[in-house]
Amino acid sequence: MGWNKKWAMSAFVAVLTLTLVGCGANNNAGSGSAGGETIKFASDASYAPMEYMDTDKIMGFDIDFINAVMEEAGMEHTVTNTGWDTMLTSVQQGTDYQAGISSVSITEERKETYDYSIPYFESTNMIMVKEGSDITSALDLKDKVVAVQGATTADDLMSGIMGIDNTNLRRFDSNAMALMELNAGGADAVVADIAIVNEYIKNNPNEKLTGIIDKENFGSEYYGILYPKGSELKAKLDPAIKTIIENGKYTEIYKKWFGEEPDTAVLLSAE
């Protein structure tokens, strides 16, 4: 019995050691492989159709876009679904992941902490309400209960309109939960990116939902690739982004996901 226990313990320790050594070896292979560096992108893949998981495979507009950019730049890369918080911290440090691609809007406040690529996507926020609602613009939301995904630009915009400490502005962990809150009657409206809202309305025709665009209060915003401060990647990838926008590759990807032509002129002049 005593011998068995000792043996089991040694086996356990051995497995643990091997695992740790294995992890270490993998990390080394990841960052220093021969034939050029592999750039590791982090993403929060819970934002269909921009980036989402189809079982264990990461998909979406952003993924196709970054594949095209990296091909143009002639570099190897991987995209890993790390979740939002891990993406933010690890990209800030720049060691485990050298960049983030996750529909991250470019804002002045965020530029204090990160560098961004040139804009690669134009978006706006959209209000979603149930049919028959008396809400027609963003300002109507002032004294209503509004659900958003926390830490998004929808959160920023509504914090500006309703006050950041207003508890009627309900911040959820994901857009999916904000949408459930609207359906269950706990909120009068959801504010989210136009692509998300349109996707949701399209997928749930029975729930009688309407999307409201308010160009006056919700201006255009632009997504950028997230880099650590002072990253050398920006100089390498910005020309590649520009090239694929100009040579039609970008338009092709855009049409595949959204079924319409993008306004690339706006994108190129937005930087």
Added chain:
Amino acid sequence: MDFRFDIIAHYLPVFLRGTLFTIGVSIVSILIGSVLGLGIGFGKMAPKAIFRWPFHTYINFFRGTPLYVQILIVHFGVIPAFYGTTNVLLTSFVALSLNSAAYSAEIFRAGIQSIDPGQREAALSLGMTKWQAMRFIILPQAIKRMVPAFGNEFIVLVKDSSLLALVAAPEIMFWSNTMKGQYLRIWEPYLTAALIYFILTYSLSKLLNYIERKV
């Protein structure tokens, strides 16, 4: 690493409001939870197996599933079913109370069963009814033994209430997430939240030590 105290200072007032919410929800839930728990604990000690069964199932369900899932089920399922719409305050009280009741029930049961059966027999042989024996002989001794366990349960509940941020209850983690959203910074909001929880639970455990020495 740069650490921005200015944004913490900016958020301090709302963090204080969040702290009050956390304390309020925890106190109400531990109170409702212990009342429910007392009933469920007695139910689990019922002499007939058929009566024990529902209480047994209740305890197993709430101890055997994560509070994370329970909060989601209560918020998006149970509350809309009974109340018509979701309501975050109701969710907070209901989810935490139901969860706490399961643990309280076990604390009550263990406390009562830890009293030597001889005590009960002696009380009965003195002519007390079963109820009197429980009320005057067993419970006073048992409750004394339950105090540390209840203290632990309360501390766990304060920390677990952070999961309510999941459904946007305006407690400490909710404001921490809000702060993260505004600045896209991790350390300041999370360390502030951690510090507040630590202060809460540390002072609570000091208070409980004091109470334990008194009873």
